[in-house]
Amino acid sequence: MVKRAGGALLLDLKIDPRAPKSMGSQLYAAMRETILSGGVAPGVRLPATRTLADELGVSRTTVIDAFERLLAEGLIVSHTGSGSYVSEALRSERPQPPSRIGRTAVRQREPQISRSMGWAFAHFLRRERLPHRPRAFVTALPAFDAFPMAQWARIASRHWRGPREQTLGYGEAEGHAGLREAIATHLRGNRGITCDKEQIFIVGGAQQAFWLIGTMLLNPGDRVWFENPGAIGARNGLVACGADLVPVPVDADGLRVDEAMRLSPKFRLAFVTPSHQQPLGHVMSLERRFALLQAAEKAGAWIIEDDYDGEFFFGRRPPPTLKSVDRTGLVIYVGTFSKSLFPALRLGFVVVPPDLVDVFARVARSFVPGVPTSIQATVAEFIDEGHFATHVRRMRAIYAERHAALVEGAKRKLGSLLEIVPADSGLHTIGRLAAGISEASAAEEAAARDVIVSPLARYSIGPAQANGLVLGFAAVNPREIGEGVTRLAAALEPLAKRGRRRMV
Ligand SMILES: Cc1ncc(COP(=O)(O)O)c(C=O)c1O
Numbered sequence: 001m002v003k004r005a006g007g008a009l010l011l012d013l014k015i016d017p018r019a020p021k022s023m024g025s026q027l028y029a030a031m032r033e034t035i036l037s038g039g040v041a042p043g044v045r046l047p048a049t050r051t052l053a054d055e056l057g058v059s060r061t062t063v064i065d066a067f068e069r070l071l072a073e074g075l076i077v078s079h080t081g082s083g084s085y086v087s088e089a090l091r092s093e094r095p096q097p098p099s100r101i102g103r104t105a106v107r108q109r110e111p112q113i114s115r116s117m118g119w120a121f122a123h124f125l126r127r128e129r130l131p132h133r134p135r136a137f138v139t140a141l142p143a144f145d146a147f148p149m150a151q152w153a154r155i156a157s158r159h160w161r162g163p164r165e166q167t168l169g170y171g172e173a174e175g176h177a178g179l180r181e182a183i184a185t186h187l188r189g190n191r192g193i194t195c196d197k198e199q200i201f202i203v204g205g206a207q208q209a210f211w212l213i214g215t216m217l218l219n220p221g222d223r224v225w226f227e228n229p230g231a232i233g234a235r236n237g238l239v240a241c242g243a244d245l246v247p248v249p250v251d252a253d254g255l256r257v258d259e260a261m262r263l264s265p266k267f268r269l270a271f272v273t274p275s276h277q278q279p280l281g282h283v284m285s286l287e288r289r290f291a292l293l294q295a296a297e298k299a300g301a302w303i304i305e306d307d308y309d310g311e312f313f314f315g316r317r318p319p320p321t322l323k324s325v326d327r328t329g330l331v332i333y334v335g336t337f338s339k340s341l342f343p344a345l346r347l348g349f350v351v352v353p354p355d356l357v358d359v360f361a362r363v364a365r366s367f368v369p370g371v372p373t374s375i376q377a378t379v380a381e382f383i384d385e386g387h388f389a390t391h392v393r394r395m396r397a398i399y400a401e402r403h404a405a406l407v408e409g410a411k412r413k414l415g416s417l418l419e420i421v422p423a424d425s426g427l428h429t430i431g432r433l434a435a436g437i438s439e440a441s442a443a444e445e446a447a448a449r450d451v452i453v454s455p456l457a458r459y460s461i462g463p464a465q466a467n468g469l470v471l472g473f474a475a476v477n478p479r480e481i482g483e484g485v486t487r488l489a490a491a492l493e494p495l496a497k498r499g500r501r502r503m504v
Helices: 023-036 049-056 060-073 115-123 149-160 177-190 206-217 232-240 257-263 286-299 354-366 373-384 387-413 439-448 478-503
Strands: 076-079 083-086 099-101 104-106 200-203 223-228 244-251 269-272 302-306 331-336 348-351 418-420 428-433 468-472
Touching: 023 060, 049 060, 060 076, 115 232, 149 373, 149 387, 177 200, 177 348, 177 373, 200 206, 200 354, 206 232, 206 269, 206 302, 206 331, 206 348, 206 354, 223 232, 232 244, 232 269, 244 257, 257 286, 269 286, 286 302, 373 387, 387 418, 387 428, 387 478, 439 468, 439 478
Parallel strands: 223 244, 223 269, 269 302, 302 331
Antiparallel strands: 076 083, 099 104, 200 348, 331 348, 418 428, 428 468
């Protein structure tokens, strides 16, 4: 025991009489932190309660209260007649807190993470995320301004007035029965997919579906054919599950199956976006679809079909889904409500082939955290009452108008700086940059003018094959699109001039 006439000084204790927390609680928390962080060593005597009360300008009862709480925790011990001491038990080995700079804890070592996640960190997982506020030309956002909030709120509030045993308990692991039924009907009528509701599993967005499928079907190092350029979320999810991605080029007919066979005839999984290749926008031809199905059957591989925005065609009607022509039973279809309704739902679904139903059901029961029942039930009602079909139809017209505003605005103001490739469907398209303008500098200069464009390189594995940008046109109205085009032109013009100067 270290005896000191007046006890430890405890100069760092800060008590604020105006703070909402009581002085006793503040003093207790401050002393606890000081003791645990080694600010007073084990065995050191604390000041007498009266002395500390005088020094801090608080009542003695406040100090006694804090001491009693520390005593009850075993952080200090009290000896009748000789005062209170920091417990000797704190001498024993214990994890040391991370060092601090200001208020921020700084770790000395990088935490150990799995090999696959470490690889994903090194290659794909970026620190920054593109902004997700509606403005020209964010991708991945539907038209919030056109969402029927009143109908949605009415259905959601009706749900909360329902019987408590249906609203408050754990939901079914596979998903809300009414929603699975509604999705099955919708898919039959709109995406050419005939399936039982038992084949449908509700998940927290497509992103969770990719992760789940990867976890269930892949062993570390398994080869996965992946469209290049391709979908960022799916790529990240599969890599984190240990996939060895085989980047396969795409052309106007979709994934180059011949090239994939050359690169890696053995594969365990293929990931494709046949209705609207992400990000280039091509529709996979029927010949390619059959070639892919045949290759998968030969290799004993599964195929993920990501149908993220297939409902929103406004040019030619796209051919039906890959799942609808699949006779091999190898296609796992993933759908999302992030585009067709809104992304805050975090709601998606998987249609699994009959052979996988049992496995998925067991995994869902054991691991899948589930989507709130209130969300699932509201979406089911929204579909059943016909609002979903009306909304999608309305959105097709709105997106067609917004797409036209982008194409026309670009023709007038961007000229050859950025050549917009017209789309037939979806919520985004691509633009080809003039030679001499780099994607990265274009994105940077545009962002400085509050215009968001996404370089194609973000979607590419290895060096990007094309010099271009991905532009969303769904999130803002035609006037804002026009203004966005003007600002984008102002961003690109000086870059083009600089590029031309470099070339002469
Ligand atoms: C290719 C692709 N698939 C699926 C999604 C939807 O993912 P989630 O359902 O997790 O929002 C997106 C979102 O932008 C996407 O770009």
